[in-house]
Every structure is written in structure tokens, then in C-alpha cells.
Amino acid sequence: MPKPPRRxxxxxxxxxxxxxxxxxxxxxxxxxxxxxxxxxxxPASVGFSQRRFPGASSPAAGHLEAIxxxxxxxxxxxxxxxxxWEIERRLELADPPLRGFAYEGATMALTVRDAMGPGRGxxxxxxxxxxxxxxxxxxxxxxxxxxxxxxxxxxxxxVLPAVSGSPYHPVMSWLAVDGYGFDRAYFDTRRWVDRxxxxxxxxxxxxxxxxxxxxxxxxxxxxxxxxGARPDHVAAAVGRFAGDRHGDLWSGVGLAAVxxxxxxxxxxxxxxxxxxxxxxxxxxxxxxxxxxxxxSGTVPAHTHAAVTALAGVGVEKASALADECxxxxxxxxxxxxxxxxxxxxRIRLQ
Numbered sequence: 643m644p645k646p647p648r649r650x651x652x653x654x655x656x657x658x659x660x661x662x663x664x665x666x667x668x669x670x671x672x673x674x675x676x677x678x679x680x681x682x683x684x685p686a687s688v689g690f691s692q693r694r695f696p697g698a699s700s701p702a703a704g705h706l707e708a709i710x711x712x713x714x715x716x717x718x719x720x721x722x723x724x725x726x727w728e729i730e731r732r733l734e735l736a737d738p739p740l741r742g743f744a745y746e747g748a749t750m751a752l753t754v755r756d757a758m759g760p761g762r763g764x765x766x767x768x769x770x771x772x773x774x775x776x777x778x779x780x781x782x783x784x785x786x787x788x789x790x791x792x793x794x795x796x797x798x799x800x801v802l803p804a805v806s807g808s809p810y811h812p813v814m815s816w817l818a819v820d821g822y823g824f825d826r827a828y829f830d831t832r833r834w835v836d837r838x839x840x841x842x843x844x845x846x847x848x849x850x851x852x853x854x855x856x857x858x859x860x861x862x863x864x865x866x867x868x869x870g871a872r873p874d875h876v877a878a879a880v881g882r883f884a885g886d887r888h889g890d891l892w893s894g895v896g897l898a899a900v901x902x903x904x905x906x907x908x909x910x911x912x913x914x915x916x917x918x919x920x921x922x923x924x925x926x927x928x929x930x931x932x933x934x935x936x937x938s939g940t941v942p943a944h945t946h947a948a949v950t951a952l953a954g955v956g957v958e959k960a961s962a963l964a965d966e967c968x969x970x971x972x973x974x975x976x977x978x979x980x981x982x983x984x985x986x987x988r989i990r991l992q
Contacts, residue, residue: 697872859927862895
């Protein structure tokens, strides 16, 4: 796992592999170093064994653990960086399939810096609107949610910048709430998963009651990691939650299975069977994940296989379907446009 940037002959990619030689890392600022020490999880602390996840013994554990470590790497690269150019150059060092996750960490770091300082979202807006950030806009929103999990609610009004150049802003900013739910389920598993905690409503995008539903999608994503992509374990975990939460949890499972991967063809078939009446929600999450991968420009083989198995369509068709089902906020009525989008995808897939 890469360590914080420093002067040496070899930098590290998000997976720990060597990259370009002869590059020099800038001297960290004192304030940035303090922020890193206070807020960054250690590489070991995100490991499944360290977190005592039941999926630690899963064959998929090694593959899945590389993802939170890439997030940590991105956070470390951005928490005390002096400018956007430096951050983007470092993020380019991450392996392409993991680069979006490194962007999550970088967005988390810049959101924390912006929220704790004057103004609103200047650094974060530059990253999300930049040439490197726009392809990863979906995961960048999740990074905003990771920051929310570490900031008091009184600062949440400062975390979401206006993003220019993306048709997915602000509708897909609900993924920030998803990221918040994922983070809490991952790092406070006993409370959020074992005891099925529900957060207090928050007026995100003017829909305080929907906040819980969007957070549950993130909890569902976390279940995929916590249980090591084992379909029967994931399904049992979803089943322990109240019935009115199952749809959003299964949507999150579909997102994780397609974007993060870790399941064999047999596992994917078992997962679809296990979803039962919520197969539509599972498929909707799969379509959103395929859209996010396609938008990023990097589509791993596992994404092709998983979206076909769970949604019955290929990546290209899933991406087009997602765009066809989108509606602007002005046409969504009292229901958040994000939820209308999700519902339209489910209807089309039926």
C-alpha cells in the first residue's frame, strides 16, 4: 500500500506498484500533515481482517481490499497538495481500473479542506470540473460523502460545489449521501449494519426524508465488501434489515457488484436469484454502475460480465439506457429527480 508522498526514486500506484522514476514529491505543508494524521485511515485499518469483516476469508477479499486502499492513497495525495495540477498528475499514476477510487479519496480530502476553510467548494469544484475529474464525477460525489462522514452536519452546507460541464449535476449528487452511508457502514459496522441504524433526515437537495433512502444504497454497497462478494452472505445481511429498506439496499449491492467486481459468473447468477422480488432494484444499481464505468472511460471485464448477468444488457446499452431515463429536476415534481431516474430505469428493464 502506498505511503504518503515523499522524496524518493519510485512513486507507487494505487495498488502499490512502481510507476515513474525520478519524480519528486512536494514538501507537505504543516497544516496538511496535521489534517492527514487526524483524518486519514491507515492502509491497515481498511483491511477486511483488521475490520473483522466476515468476508475476510472470501476469495474476493484481496481484489476488494485494493479499492479502499486506493481511496486512502488518493486522500493522502490531495490532503496537502498545493494545486490541482499536482493532484491530477498523481491520480494519473493510479491503475486505470482503480483511478476512480483514488479520485474518491482526493475529493474527500479537498471537500474537508474546503469545508474547514473560508468560501465554499473552490478546490473541490476545480477537481470535479477539471479534465481529469469530470469522467469520474459519479465517484467524486461518493468522495464528498466520505468527507461528510468526518464533518459535523453544520458544515454539510459547504460540501457540494457547483459543477460546470456535467449534465449529471446536481441530480447525481445524491451519490454523496450514498457515500456517507457506505462510509458509516464500513467504519461503524456494528451500529450501522449489525444494529441497522438509521440516520436522522437531512435536507439534501430539499428532500430530507429521501436522505435515508440514498444512504441505504451506500449501506448496500458496503455489504458487498463486508461479506466479501459472497451472494448468500450478502442476501442474508440485507434480509436482517427492515423490509422497507430492502429495495435501496439491493440497489447498492448491484452497484458494487458491477463497479467493484469480485463475483464469478455462478455467483452473479446466485445473486440475481437471491434478490428475488428486488431483482429490479439490483438491476437498476447494475445499470448505474455500468454507466459510471462507461463514463470514466475504463470498463473492466468484470463490469461487462456483471451488468449482463444482473440487468440483462451490455455496458453500452446500459449506459445509453441510464441517459434515456434521466429527467431534469424541474420535471420530477415532489420526488427527487434521482429517484425518478432510478424508477425509470427499473421500469425500462422490466
